[in-house]
Amino acid sequence: MKKQISIILCAIALAGCASGIDGAMFSNAAKVHIFTPEEQAGMTPDGAIETMITPSEIRERFKNAGKVTKPTGAVNYCGAGLSQLVISRRNAALEAIDGVCGGRDQYKIRREGSGYIEVSQVGKVRIGSDCNRPMAIYFRCNKP
Secondary structure (H helix, E strand, O other), rough: HHHHHHHHHHHHHHHHHHHHHHHHHHHHHHHHOOOHHHHHHEEOOOOEEEEOOOOOOOOOOOOOOOOOOOEEEEEEOOOOOOHHHHHHHHHHHHHHHHHHHHHHHHEEEEEEOOOOEEEEEEEEEEEEEEOOOEEEEEEOOOOO
C-alpha cells in the first residue's frame, strides 16, 4: 500500500514539473544573452557563426577592419504554436531588448531566424523546453 501511494505521489510531482517546464518555455523571451568579446570575435556582423572563410571574405575583412560592428546579444523565443502566441512571445522578446538597450529606438535588429533553446537530460527525464521551432533575435544596441 505504501509503495502504491509513493508511486502516485511521484507521478503527481512529475506531472507538476512537466507542466512547469512547458510554462517556462513560453516565458524564456525575457532571457537576454549579451555576447562576450570572445563570442563576438567568432561571428559575422549579423550574428552567424563563421564556419568557412573564402578568399574574397578575407579581403573584405581586412578592408573593413574595425568598421563593422557585431551584435550586442540575442533573445530566444518559441516560434511554434498559435500565431497569437508566437506574436506575443516575439513582443515579449522585443520588450526584453528594450529593457537591455534602454528603449525602442535604441537598437537595431541584425538578424531574426532559427535559434536555440537549451535542453538537458537528467537520467531519463528531459529538463527544458519542448519547443520544436526555436527562434532568435540578434540585436545591436546603439550605445554599448
